[in-house]
Amino acid sequence: MQSSAIIYVYIAMGGASGACLRFFLTQMTVQWFGKGFPFGTLLVNIVGSFSLGLLYSLIDQGQMNAVPWRSMLGVGFLGALTTFSTFSVDTLTLMQQGLWLKSVINIVLNITCCLFAAWLGMQLVKG
DSSP, X not given: OHHHHHHHHHHHHHHHHHHHHHHHHHXXXXXXXXXXXXXXXXXXXXXXXXXXXXXXXXXXXXXSOHHHHIIIIIIIIHHHHOXXXXXXXXXXXXXXXXXXXXXXXXXXXXXXXXXXXXHHHHHHHHO
């Protein structure tokens, strides 16, 4: 029982850190680029995808232990950092505002950039 309680502590520590970084990065992108496009969501999704690809490859290759890093970083930190639900709402909001080109660009950028970032993270480990 103690070991599963510790896993929840790892997840909570990672989650709190990931949520704070998400908020910080989102605020910075609003300052840099304004509110006309959800660049903050795009940025955290790319960073999170890259980081999760890197983490899982490091664990898979035996270069990093799964415990506690999968729980702390993969589930907690990156789970709180990445924002697929926000991506969905951002995209629907753009659609509801009639900004169809921006909504399509948002979908294409998030899907292609995040898949590429995850692949790149994996490739760096194989290197």
